[in-house]
Amino acid sequence: MKYKTEGLFHCRMHSGIFLKSEKIYVFPQRIKIMDISKLFSIKILPDGKIIRVPKNYNLRQALLENGLNIDSSCGGAGTCGRCRVRIASGKVHAVPGKKISKREMEKGFILSCSAEVKGDIEVIIPQVKKRKAKIEAGLQELPEGKIYKSIDKTEIAKTKINPWILKEKITVEKPTIFYSTSDLFRLKKSILEKTGVKDIKVPLNILKNLPFLLRENNWEVMVVLNRETGTLIKIQPASERVSFYGLALDIGTTTLAMHLVDLLTSEIAGSASEYNPQIKYGEDIINRIVYSLKKDGLEELHDSVIGAINELILKLLKDSGVSGDDVSVMMVSGNSTMIHLFYGVPPKFIREEPYVTVANKFLNVSAGELGIKYIGEAEVYSIEGVASYLGGDITSGVLATNLSGRKKLSLFLDLGTNGELVVGNSQWMIGCSCSAGPAFEGGGVKCGVRAVEGAIEKVVITEKDYRCSYEVIGEERPVGICGSGLIDLLGEMYLRGVIDRKGKFNKDIGNSYLRFEDEEYRYIVAERKDSAAEKDIFITEVDINNLIRAKAAVYSGIKTLLEEVDLNIADIDRVFLAGGLGKNINVQSAIVIGMLPDIDLNRYSFLGNTSVTGAYLCLLSNEKYRLTEKIANKITYLELSVNMKFMDRYIAGLFLPNTDLKDFPTVERLLYSL
């Protein structure tokens, strides 16, 4: 093959940025020589946007580079089947595989990651409506009667505000010929006298304006100071209104959540959340780490999350009318991999035995240093993590739940894309991560989806004919089943006898919704005619198996932690459920399938995103921030991957609800009563 090098663009591109020349669009992924003698057009439907690519260009790559949001959890390896698009016209070279059937391909469906463009084409990209962005912080919209008192609004209002940022009106002594020390010296002296803060650091940019500001304001000024570092953040005329804000951010594997906090009143001036755009490089942590090993992969992942953060900041500032210059601190929480990617530090060894992070605690840096825009030189702090798979988001959650301050035994369970748990009280804490896998986020389940609009989130099976009734997020026609729906479904199937204790279908009960199609048994949850995509929404034995393994991982994690300290399920005084799944889960169903401890439902608290709540508390009080360091150092980390007891417990958990029924008295009663 001959390459035409003339007119080639040799440049770096970030995702979503696209270089245009006079007539053509080229895709030089880094410096890459391509045959640009033939360029084909790709028309995106339904939008009608047209892009142009060289012959044989990878279709998924072309779409991603052009800013189109193509779902994929395997990062383009052809194993997740999520980057499916439909070719409306034109020629591509695509290969069938496990994740796409011949019949589907006959209808024009292909996996874009496995397709090469061979001519002008028209592509239909499935439109997944996002659930309306809504922050799921513990302090808002808690289900009635399920609010754990220590974290509700009243409690936060009572939290002693001892913020990082201090504002103080200062009168600086006027110099005379006999007292002609420097402006800086007299300023520092006045601040020390008024606030007690020593070793005040005044950056050059403030010094440059200091002499004029002091004289123009008759030596009366308002100073804004970082009490923690002694850094003078701002100095302004005493008469001007002072405002300063902070940002609390949780970087979840799936979702970013941000609060804009008025540090003078401790009120939340605005909240926003958005999907983590890194999803397109891989749905879970492992796939992200794998992507980071590619050339420039780490940089792409970093740029991707920073880009989304910038958008959230811009939105919050715009909506609230707050000036970015008034934002002085940003407090970031997230799991270890997300935090590594946030700082641009390689997460490679998080994935390799013995699973160590580069750092659990990072130095504070300026926003600009990380590429964060709009908030000037605000200082960025992050919450200390415990280990590779027990990150700062968990430390933050423990702070938010006050687990480390309670005398009685608590279990903290963060069920997001990963499952992390901490058991303990004010004396001790032990934590672990149970690699639940992405099943509850819809991964590894054919009709599984994230909690988007159109997701089935509740399921009840009619006793007589085994028909499913369901509730859909956003009251749309269903597109798939999300985590809470899957847990409900699994519980219902077990209770109603659709499946047995091993998760196998009972084929002899006259279940007309159990159908054999494409060489597998499928239990139909929503019929083709009712679904948004006009295809059946169903569950298979393979799906069920994946779900059972996920729930077994969570429960055996809990049991292993308790056994490690010679305690039992019955000793748990309170369960704090956090995370995306933790907010919407039907605990009753989760108990039925043996995922959560079979204890009084009133002992469960549903807290949503405790990671961002903890970050918010740290913004309000630097003592709380110091407390997170203590928490992180106090939690003993248990590595389950080499724990033999965990393995035994896990295997026992591969039955419904468990091999060992004595911990599930309620489930036993339910089974007999039905």
Next chain:
Amino acid sequence: MKYKTEGLFHCRMHSGIFLKSEKIYVFPQRIKIMDISKLFSIKILPDGKIIRVPKNYNLRQALLENGLNIDSSCGGAGTCGRCRVRIASGKVHAVPGKKISKREMEKGFILSCSAEVKGDIEVIIPQVKKRKAKIEAGLQELPEGKIYKSIDKTEIAKTKINPWILKEKITVEKPTIFYSTSDLFRLKKSILEKTGVKDIKVPLNILKNLPFLLRENNWEVMVVLNRETGTLIKIQPASERVSFYGLALDIGTTTLAMHLVDLLTSEIAGSASEYNPQIKYGEDIINRIVYSLKKDGLEELHDSVIGAINELILKLLKDSGVSGDDVSVMMVSGNSTMIHLFYGVPPKFIREEPYVTVANKFLNVSAGELGIKYIGEAEVYSIEGVASYLGGDITSGVLATNLSGRKKLSLFLDLGTNGELVVGNSQWMIGCSCSAGPAFEGGGVKCGVRAVEGAIEKVVITEKDYRCSYEVIGEERPVGICGSGLIDLLGEMYLRGVIDRKGKFNKDIGNSYLRFEDEEYRYIVAERKDSAAEKDIFITEVDINNLIRAKAAVYSGIKTLLEEVDLNIADIDRVFLAGGLGKNINVQSAIVIGMLPDIDLNRYSFLGNTSVTGAYLCLLSNEKYRLTEKIANKITYLELSVNMKFMDRYIAGLFLPNTDLKDFPTVERLLYSL
């Protein structure tokens, strides 16, 4: 006048940078509309370079903007007479004034600052050869027998080296599945165990490579650490050679001096010095401050000195073969105005009563933040000053002379463009600045020059016919008289009776070298035929008056300080002479004119640039750096401008050697013996 705006360049220019279009050179000083319909050429002789300017453009500005080094101490105000050039052909509009006579103008000489270009011209720029760059640090080339022991090479070799920078070979514990703390944690632990340094700060750029470096080198690495801040500067394979260097820099009003120091051996790997290019904006501190008030003036002054520093660094690195990445610290010393300009902080209020600095002590910043190149992110420190007119250069000098460590009384005298003094011992110190003016640098003296090649630096008057014999720097034909030459000349004139005690010429002694020309009496030092510029080199009564005022300021400063603490000239155990003038001065002559105390000559030490020597010591030992902070805080500053005793002393000093002769027994004896 009509302006043609088409094709105009609207841009900012730094000095020496010049915008070229296809055929013309334009001079838009900031955004300025000029008539560019007529462009005239300026041919620079002897080089032959051609530049083009619009009609009526200021000639000095055109030359400066084109990178030509035009001398001027008044910043273009037309009062110093130093920007003189000769028009070889063509038309300019120039006005005669005090600093240029009609006769000179008839010969084509003009002041370029007062000239507008009216047509194509040819200009001859006087070529002043610079004295060969040679650093004048206390530790090198001291005149034999005049070395003060505590500061010679031997002593510095004995100085306990306790550098900022620490290198240590570290073995980091390998992680296991049961000890899976972060790489950072284990690194910090090993460093703490080996060095005792806590709170180690590891910047992001090092973190990003840390995991790979540790594993590739089997957990054995060499770390380079800033002991002071705990910042990890570098980490590299244990097997690689470690080298780290520091830069010691003195920013003088006239000269920059720099040492490149090997921080492992404490040896000086190279030294360089260069004129401070800010000279073109004004020769002394006051003129620089005035220039800084102009629009963008501060930025120009800052850029100017940083540019020169970059050149010095580049030269030192090139000559020594040292890599800029190995330079970790830069220690800067200088007077308060120079340090303000170095940091880009406005020096405005240094000039206005009550004369306060913005700061005497600045936070350490990274080199890049100031625009310093070639040395990566080396940290830049500066030495704390005492007051507006007693800067870090004096603190540094006090450190270098060990004045603050001596029990006996010392007088430290820094005679550069300004004169600063400190009197004291290990118990107390008092200091002041005597506004000597630029007379000893050649300012305010018609034939005065700086200590360049061709400067007359020693003068003896032949008794019989009052003819001067002289020595010239570089054995060239003379171009003028520098500071030490002027002091010699004044002393000789007084001793030989050429002038009386008031500094007036004795016209009745038959002195054939005293001539009346251009409406003034001139005492000829070198005849026209012998001089490089083919004009007489002479001194006038006005010049003498300026010199007497300068020497009176120095001596009355010394007396006032001593009286303040009830001490006398005779109590002085040692005089440390520092600064450009302090190195080359003939002390005997300085005593004769009543500038320096009339004490045993053996009590004088000549130390050259003590500012850079102090900075060098601070590089070797951070204890020395901490000591400078103590020194700066210990020196009591005396403001002479409002001191009535100083005024009395000053007026008494306007005679030769002084109104009060009792402090000058040697001079009296000399006068009688002649």
